[in-house]
Amino acid sequence: QVQLVESGGGLVQAGGSLRLSCAASGRTFSRYATGWFRQAPGKEREFVAAVSWSGISTYYADNVKGRFTISRDNAKNAVYLQMDSLKPEDTAVYYCASAETQAVTNPAEEYEYDYWGQGTQVTVSS
Secondary structure, three states, X not given: OOEEEEEOOEEEXXXXXXXEEEEEEOOOHHHOOEEEEEEOOOOOOEEEEEEOOOOOOEEEOOOOOOOEEEEEEOOOOEEEEEEOOOOHHHOEEEEEEXXXXXXXXXXXXXXXXXXXXXXXXXXXXX
């Protein structure tokens, strides 16, 4: 059974940084594309970033481009989201998602991903 577990969330002041981690069990994470999504209170879940199985191709939502960096360490079976210059509007529950393929056609679309973690809360105070 595949399980994804996010960690690293917390409370941070605007302008600060956090690094989220996603660990996988039940599968070799390195074979599959992985994404991060987030859901703020009262809003739909939205795409944040994605990375191909190799780590070579990365994709970002426009509102985090230049501030967030997705990466993976296949030796540790983990994917990371480095978040810098955080803003109050980044406050949300952040979810890790894993596809069943090495790359996906539409990395920003939820239907491309088959497994989801439970999420980790990120709160940015002004």
